[in-house]
Amino acid sequence: MPGKEQMQKNQNQSSQKDPITLLIERNPCVMCRAMRVPICKGHAGSGSGGGGKEDNKSAKHTLNQKMDAAKQMSHISSLFLDGKNWVQLQWLDNALSFEKPEAFLSIQIDSKNGILTLQGKKGLTKAQEDELRQYFDKIKDQFNEFMKEFKDEFKAQGISVANFSVDIKNNTLTIKMLNPDRTPNLACFAAFIDYLADKNLLPSKNLLETTLKEALMGGKSASVEQEKKSAFHPTPFSKTPKPNGWVK
Numbered sequence: 001m002p003g004k005e006q007m008q009k010n011q012n013q014s015s016q017k018d019p020i021t022l023l024i025e026r027n028p029c030v031m032c033r034a035m036r037v038p039i040c041k042g043h044a045g046s047g048s049g050g051g052g053k054e055d056n057k058s059a060k061h062t063l064n065q066k067m068d069a070a071k072q073m074s075h076i077s078s079l080f081l082d083g084k085n086w087v088q089l090q091w092l093d094n095a096l097s098f099e100k101p102e103a104f105l106s107i108q109i110d111s112k113n114g115i116l117t118l119q120g121k122k123g124l125t126k127a128q129e130d131e132l133r134q135y136f137d138k139i140k141d142q143f144n145e146f147m148k149e150f151k152d153e154f155k156a157q158g159i160s161v162a163n164f165s166v167d168i169k170n171n172t173l174t175i176k177m178l179n180p181d182r183t184p185n186l187a188c189f190a191a192f193i194d195y196l197a198d199k200n201l202l203p204s205k206n207l208l209e210t211t212l213k214e215a216l217m218g219g220k221s222a223s224v225e226q227e228k229k230s231a232f233h234p235t236p237f238s239k240t241p242k243p244n245g246w247v248k
Contacts (some may be wrong), residue, residue, distance in 0.1 A: 033131060038214075104202075111190070164176065
């Protein structure tokens with residue numbers, strides 16, 4: 001049991017943290033904590049915990065071998081690039097990097113080579129490493145789900161998945177989507193990135209912005225608050241107290 005002095009020290013440290021940091025640390029979702037997202041929006045699909053094949057229409061649209069490569073890369077950039085948490089790498093064309101200082105990991109989306117890399121940062125505690133591993137395992141599970149769900153799409157378009165791979169080694173997860181000649185399969189890579197973003201398993205621009213706004217509002221959804229305001233229009237009658245059992 002910690003002594004009174006240690007307990008007081010912990011309380012003082014907590015009181016010095018900003019509200020967003022406290023929300024992140026109290027977020028029960030290990031994946032959100034790893035990405036440093038203050039409010040969990042679910043990880044099943046459509047950004048709200050929906051799930052199911054109908055939630056992956058965007059990924060299916062992106063999984064189009066006839067789509068121009070420039071459009072596929074542009075689509076990925078539109079999901080993430082914000083100039084703050086996600087930046088364009090200067091030394092590698094068509095590559096985005098997630099470098100949020102307080103996050104447990106860095107993320108690199110290399111569209112040019114069809115490689116997604118998630119790497120844990122140095123100096124993590126054992127607890128943080130365990131949480132990061134749970135996050136990596138979830139990404140790996142989703143890779144397998146993606147391969148299973150789009151199996152018919154791959155077959156219909158004559159896509160070879162022999163060089164599609166996922167690997168977890170130490171504190172690094174690497175996913176590659178390559179053609180038989182080792183060139184990147186941009187259509188499949190873009191579709192998979194889309195797939196992960198839809199399930200809030202990558203910190204997309206929209207996820208980061210939405211959860212920050214809600215955190216600043218005290219955890220309340222901006223859309224819900226707006227609905228409440230627009231749904232109630234005061235009238236002289238609405239201000240009149242109603243007796244119990246009143247229907248109309």
